[in-house]
Amino acid sequence: MKASFSRAKIVFISVLSAIVFILIWKLVSLRIGTDIILPSPETVLLRLLKILISVKFWFAVGATALRILYGLVISFIVGFFAGFACGKNVYANAILSPIISITRTTPVMSIILLAMIWFKTDFVPVFVSILMIFPIITANVSQGVKNIDKRFIELGQVYHIGRFDFFINITLPSIAPFVFAGLRSSIGLAWKVVIAAEVLSQPIKAIGTNLQFSQMNLETADVIAWTVAAVILGRISERILDFVVRNKRWESP
Amino acid sequence: MSDHTIMLDNITFSYSDRTDNIAESSYVFKNFNIEFPSDKVSVILGPSGCGKTTLLNIIGGLLSPLEGKVSFNNTTQTSDNFSILFQEPRLLPWRTIRKNVEIVLKSKFDKQLRRETAEHYLSLVGLKDSMNLYPSELSGGMRQRVAIARAFAYPADTILMDEPFQALDIKLKQELRALFTKLWVEDKRTAILVTHDINEAVMLGDEIFVFAGERPVKIAGKFVNDEPHMNRNSESKKSNIIQKKLYSLLA
Numbered sequence: 001m002k003a004s005f006s007r008a009k010i011v012f013i014s015v016l017s018a019i020v021f022i023l024i025w026k027l028v029s030l031r032i033g034t035d036i037i038l039p040s041p042e043t044v045l046l047r048l049l050k051i052l053i054s055v056k057f058w059f060a061v062g063a064t065a066l067r068i069l070y071g072l073v074i075s076f077i078v079g080f081f082a083g084f085a086c087g088k089n090v091y092a093n094a095i096l097s098p099i100i101s102i103t104r105t106t107p108v109m110s111i112i113l114l115a116m117i118w119f120k121t122d123f124v125p126v127f128v129s130i131l132m133i134f135p136i137i138t139a140n141v142s143q144g145v146k147n148i149d150k151r152f153i154e155l156g157q158v159y160h161i162g163r164f165d166f167f168i169n170i171t172l173p174s175i176a177p178f179v180f181a182g183l184r185s186s187i188g189l190a191w192k193v194v195i196a197a198e199v200l201s202q203p204i205k206a207i208g209t210n211l212q213f214s215q216m217n218l219e220t221a222d223v224i225a226w227t228v229a230a231v232i233l234g235r236i237s238e239r240i241l242d243f244v245v246r247n248k249r250w251e252s253p
Numbered sequence: 254m255s256d257h258t259i260m261l262d263n264i265t266f267s268y269s270d271r272t273d274n275i276a277e278s279s280y281v282f283k284n285f286n287i288e289f290p291s292d293k294v295s296v297i298l299g300p301s302g303c304g305k306t307t308l309l310n311i312i313g314g315l316l317s318p319l320e321g322k323v324s325f326n327n328t329t330q331t332s333d334n335f336s337i338l339f340q341e342p343r344l345l346p347w348r349t350i351r352k353n354v355e356i357v358l359k360s361k362f363d364k365q366l367r368r369e370t371a372e373h374y375l376s377l378v379g380l381k382d383s384m385n386l387y388p389s390e391l392s393g394g395m396r397q398r399v400a401i402a403r404a405f406a407y408p409a410d411t412i413l414m415d416e417p418f419q420a421l422d423i424k425l426k427q428e429l430r431a432l433f434t435k436l437w438v439e440d441k442r443t444a445i446l447v448t449h450d451i452n453e454a455v456m457l458g459d460e461i462f463v464f465a466g467e468r469p470v471k472i473a474g475k476f477v478n479d480e481p482h483m484n485r486n487s488e489s490k491k492s493n494i495i496q497k498k499l500y501s502l503l504a
Contacts, residue, residue: 151343154315158337159357159407169356173347 039221048225056210061233063205064125064198068190068237071129076183079134083141093142100135108132112197125197125208132193133186140182144175180245187241191234256326257291257410257443259312263321266311281307282318283469287462294437294444294482296454298499299464305447308470309413312445313337325410336404338417342396344388350399351375351384357407374402378432394425398432405436414446418453430456434482451499455492456485463502474502 022041029040039047051057082100085092103111111131115124148171156166198208207230214222264285269275277283281304289295297305310316312323313335344353354371362370375384378398388396397417404412418426430453437444448454454461458478465473476498480491 151339151341152345155339155343155357157315158313158335160360161356162360165356165359169345169348169352173345 036218036220039224043221044224044228047219047221048228051222051225051229057229059205060207060210061229063203064194064207065233065237067122067125067198067206068129068187068194070126071133071190071194072183072186074126075130075133075137075186076179078130079137079182080141080179082134083138083143084145086138086142087145096138100138103131104135106131108193108196109200112200115197116201121201121203124201125194125203125206128197129190129193133190136186136189137179137182140178141175144178145171147178148174180241184238184241184245187238188234191230191237195230258326259289259411259443259445260324261285261287261308261312261321262324264311264318264323265320266307266316266318278468280469282311284321285470287472289443289445290460291443292441293459294446294457296446296448296458296461297464298448298451298454298458298461298503300449300466300503303464303466304468304470305449305464306415309337309415309445309447312411313413334409334411336407336409336412338400338404338412338414340416340419342388342393342400344396344399346388349385349387350380350391353388353399354403354406357403361408370406371402374406375399377405377436378402394421394429397421397425397429401429401433401436405440410442412442412444414444416448419448419450426453433457438482451496451503452487454499455495456487457482461495461499463499465502474498 025038025041029038032038035043082092082096086096087093108128111128112124115127119127152170152174155161156170161169195206195208195211198206199212200208202209202212207226211223211226214220214226264282265280266282266285267275267280269279287308297308299305307316311318344350345356348356351368351371354375355367358367358370361367372381372384375381378401380395380398380402383391383395388399391399400417404414418429421429434457446454446457455478458476461476461478462472463474463476464470476495478485478491478495480489485492
């Protein structure tokens with residue numbers, strides 16, 4: 001990027017864009033004139049503040065966040081081992097790749113509907129997020145394993161670096177950026193998929209359940225307020241991951 | 254002192270997968286013999302792509318010959334105890350330079366000794382104060398010094414060097430050659446240096462083997478430089494004579 005685009009300038013343009021978006025929203029809502037179709041920004045903001053101070057909200061957020069965490073952790077573990085096997089072994093790759101490509105192209109809704117038949121409502125969103133995310137982690141880990149610098153493999157051979165030390169000192173740091181790139185792109189997806197599954201499976205405490213409930217009652221402002229909350233939470237979780245990953249050394253040699 | 258001679262006996266090698274009916278010129282080595290004396294610096298000098306690195310990889314066990322064998326210590330016993338100085342420093346970017354040296358010592362020493370050895374050799378190459386830095390925080394010359402420290406810290410009888418000074422500017426090249434000589438004189442091992450730099454060959458080599466750029470490889474000449482390492486300089490008469498011969502052979 002050119003030096004003339006200073007950071008302050010970029011932030012200013014982004015803020016301006018957000019303000020213009022909200023202004024257009026306001027104008028359209030004035031033109032429509034009814035809150036059921038499109039509530040005004042300030043109505044949504046008030047609803048959001050009201051939701052934020054309710055106990056119901058925090059229970060829902062906690063439950064949904066926990067499902068996302070479960071989904072990510074299980075996907076991470078499954079994806080790590082599957083990806084490692086795929087990257088190391090042609091046969092493992094041959095066995096796993098059709099399963100992965102099938103899950104990748106299956107419509108999310110089909111998985112949700114099937115999961116609702118098979119599992120309790122609380123577990124449906126977790127299951128769906130695992131099926132959506134583990135292929136991403138698998139692909140990334142496998143890519144990372146295949147990308148381990150051949151020169152470091154030679155180094156390990158020449159200096160007799162043992163299997164365990166090689167794994168800790170060469171394999172893990174080599175695949176770490178791939179793993180985190182996979183996690184980074186999975187978090188946003190996890191929020192979307194888990195909430196979608198909650199809308200259909202209706203666990204008692206869930207953001208998705210509340211969204212669905214507001215929609216049924218034609219509380220459009222509430223639907224948008226819950227959505228805004230979900231977007232903000234998604235961003236926060238991405239930022240948390242970025243913070244954890246920051247300052248780690250895995251730049252290429 | 255035990256004998257660390259390295260002998261290559263009737264080596265045949267080709268990068269082609271086929272073993273029958275391949276053209277003579279697709280063999281890098283065919284029934285090739287060479288002997289590297291114990292605890293001396295042998296130099297393989299030749300143009301780029303002449304098979305120097307291939308030979309080093311065969312000795313180091315990174316490539317297997319189709320026929321023939323590499324023997325060590327005048328026995329048929331195979332060795333897998335080498336240090337290698339690569340063309341580039343080849344340091345792990347995610348480990349400090351102290352850790353980079355310690356990692357290769359793991360199979361050899363306990364923790365305490367690893368630490369002491371790494372510190373000792375890093376001090377010898379003048380990086381005592383930089384031990385906790387990461388490779389990205391060092392200059393190119395400093396990184397290659399870490400690689401030299403790592404190669405000497407590893408308790409191998411043999412050091413294989415694949416044009417380790419090639420990528421450096423003239424001043425750094427001289428500095429690092431002097432550093433290598435200093436370490437080597439104190440701690441002599443069988444060293445094999447691959448290079449296309451005639452001056453480097455004369456400055457560092459006790460025995461210089463010239464590879465001509467033909468396939469399969471033939472030794473076009475062998476020179477001995479018996480001047481003590483610490484006394485060598487580019488101006489000395491002996492060096493000049495060898496250099497002239499090498500130039501005429503490679504021109």
